[in-house]
Amino acid sequence: MEKIKMEIAGEISLSDDPGATMRKWREIFNISQVELAKHLGITVSTISDYEGNRRKSPGTGVVKRFVNALFDIDQVKGGEISQKFREREKPVSEYFEVHEFARSITLKDFVGLIEGKALTNADLLDTKKIYGYTLIDSIKVILDMPFSYFQNLYGNVNERVFIFTGVSTGRSPFVVVRVSSSKPSAVVLHNIDPAKVDRLALKISERERIPMIATSMSIDKIKEALNRI
Structure with a gap:
């Protein structure tokens, strides 16, 4: 699963529109801004600012926390999305x-x-x-x-x-x-x-x-x- 996390983090970091890429992955995991903000201990407006590129591009630390949060929240909700990625990792x-x-x-x-x-x-x-x-x-x-x-x-x-x-x-x-x-x-x-x-x-x-x-x-x-x- 670490390989998948690195791929997602890399896509966000290298994107010309990192905010849109962060939003894309949040939506893929079917996680609301409210859920994500609560898990990360930040405000919903902060999430909105990152996704709208109203803040400077997120650094590696922010991206890592963001990606880990997606998987952590998914596990709490049953792990459906994470399971799909595990299937993809199978040889x-x-x-x-x-x-x-x-x-x-x-x-x-x-x-x-x-x-x-x-x-x-x-x-x-x-x-x-x-x-x-x-x-x-x-x-x-x-x-x-x-x-x-x-x-x-x-x-x-x-x-x-x-x-x-x-x-x-x-x-x-x-x-x-x-x-x-x-x-x-x-x-x-x-x-x-x-x-x-x-x-x-x-x-x-x-x-x-x-x-x-x-x-x-x-x-x-x-x-x-x-x-x-």
Whole structure:
């Protein structure tokens, strides 16, 4: 959390309009001038003067007290905003792993290596080239991952396979793919019963021309096989 505090303090200190930046962050934390003034032991008019640039630019000491106050007040109110920042600080490895290949392989070879079965768009297996894969914890990505992380799923190139773990019907992964501006070359649903795949997921896969692949090979064996490439 200290890193986030330093970023906010730096933004205020370097801003051409520090008062407006202070007001922006106070509003982001949903804290009133009255609440902030009471916590800092100063008058509301002092807060108003800083935000209106009617006082000289705040020094580092004032900015530090201001930023700490935002987080302190937020904690008293339940810590909702602070929690969002904590989520942002989590490493991407908590949600997904990006792996790049030293050379390209066909999607057909990829499917063979993971002992998979194409459930849709099997005609594309011979022509699609793959340059890597991303192993994705579907539950964490869909429920918890900050939106700003999504583009990182693609690593260096889009010509890659998304391997989703923790899936039950496959609907959520394909809804995510459907609304994304970038698309993977194929989607693997790990340890799923092909008979239970959601119809909407199948339709999205076919419409987007993104092969859906099922495999029950263990994740450790999948990584062992693919990381040799």
